[in-house]
Amino acid sequence: KAGVTQTPRYLIKTRGQQVTLSCSPISGHRSVSWYQQTPGQGLQFLFEYFSETQRNKGNFPGRFSGRQFSNSRSEMNVSTLELGDSALYLCASSFVAGQGPSEQYFGPGTRLTVT
Amino acid sequence: AQKITQTQPGMFVQEKEAVTLDCTYDTSDPSYGLFWYKQPSSGEMIFLIYQGSYDQQNATEGRYSLNFQKARKSANLVISASQLGDSAMYFCAMRLYNQGGKLIFGQGTELSVKP
Numbered sequence: 001k002a003g004v005t006q007t008p009r010y011l012i013k014t015r016g017q018q019v020t021l022s023c024s025p026i027s028g029h030r031s032v033s034w035y036q037q038t039p040g041q042g043l044q045f046l047f048e049y050f051s052e053t054q055r056n057k058g059n060f061p062g063r064f065s066g067r068q069f070s071n072s073r074s075e076m077n078v079s080t081l082e083l084g085d086s087a088l089y090l091c092a093s094s095f096v097a098g099q100g101p102s103e104q105y106f107g108p109g110t111r112l113t114v115t
Numbered sequence: 116a117q118k119i120t121q122t123q124p125g126m127f128v129q130e131k132e133a134v135t136l137d138c139t140y141d142t143s144d145p146s147y148g149l150f151w152y153k154q155p156s157s158g159e160m161i162f163l164i165y166q167g168s169y170d171q172q173n174a175t176e177g178r179y180s181l182n183f184q185k186a187r188k189s190a191n192l193v194i195s196a197s198q199l200g201d202s203a204m205y206f207c208a209m210r211l212y213n214q215g216g217k218l219i220f221g222q223g224t225e226l227s228v229k230p
Contacts, residue, residue, distance in 0.1 A: 033216045043206065043220035055215045088158055094216050104150070104216060106160035 002027065004093050004107035012113045018079040021110045025072050025093030031055075032074040033104065034066060037088040046089075049074050078112075086114045117142045119207050121221035128197045129229050135182070136192040136224045138207030146212040149190040151181065154204040154223070163205075166190060194226075202228045 005024045013019050025032050033056075034046040045058040049068035068074045072093075078085055088111050092104040118141040128134040140149065151163040166174045166181045174181045182191040194201060204225050208218040 031216045033218070035218070035220075042222050043208075043218075045217050045219070048216045050215065056217045058217075090158075090160060092160070092216070092218070102148075102210075102216070103162055103165050104210075104218060105162055106152070108157070108159045111158065 004091060004105055006089075006091055006107035006110050008110060009108060010111050010113075012115060013081050014115055015081055015083060017081050018077065019081060019112060021076045021078075021089055021091075021112075023074045023076070023091035023093075023107055025074070025091075026105055029093035029095050029105075030072050031094045031096065031102075032068060032072065033092045033094075034074070034076050035090045035092065036060075037090060037109075038084075038086075043090075046076065081114045083114050086112060088112075117144070117209060117211065117219050119209050119219055119221035121207055121224050123224045124222070125225045125227070127227050127229060128194075130199060131196055133193060133195045134197055134226065136194070136205050136207075136226065138190045138192065138221060140188050140190060140207075140209050142188075142209065142211065144211050144213065148210045148212065149181070149183070150208040150210065150218065151179070151190075151192045152206045152208065153201075154206060156203070160206070164192070197228045199228050199230060202226060 031050045033048040048056040066076045088109045090109045092106045094102045094104040096102045147168045149166045153161045180193045204223045207221040
């Protein structure tokens with residue numbers, strides 16, 4: 001069974017540009033969550049999608065958005081990039097997004113550098 | 116507010132010895148899950164072990180075991196027979212079952228295994 005895949009793995013962008021990151025969950029998993037990891041703030045939850053609907057959202061500005069497709073693949077978009085958006089962006093997939101135990105599996109991450 | 120605390124920024128252990136990584140959590144919600152992840156320098160988050168708040172027994176997965184003390188709100192990770200490949204960052208995380216897939220992470224512990 002293939003794991004969680006993220007593309008691209010590395011990205012360099014300039015301030016003011018926008019970027020789209022992609023995440024394909026494990027087959028059969030319907031929940032996809034996104035996290036930002038920086039040395040200063042650690043791992044922070046961005047948002048979660050389940051069955052094409054955003055189920056939960058972290059405390060990030062509206063420049064950060066996402067969506068999920070019918071095949072459970074998810075994309076994350078960051079508009080008007082700032083230097084502080086430089087981070088490792090991780091996505092995680094799980095089988096359920098509701099109540100009850102459910103392990104989450106992470107992809108390899110996309111390392112975004114904003115110059 | 117929900118919070119995960121890992122008080123050991125860095126730890127050293129001799130190869131083949133056991134090591135305990137500390138994790139305490141704070142929540143008033145009775146239904147939650149606790150996770151440990153390993154993050155090597157490559158960046159990928161590797162799922163290690165899970166403990167549900169209603170589980171009566173401590174979770175074990177190979178060389179990993181979780182010392183769950185609910186009254187003390189602690190969920191320490193025990194790695195037995197440390198190997199050089201265990202050198203990595205280790206994160207404790209919590210998921211409240213009524214908040215979907217959102218994980219709350221601690222700041223992490225960097226484990227170094229000495230030969």
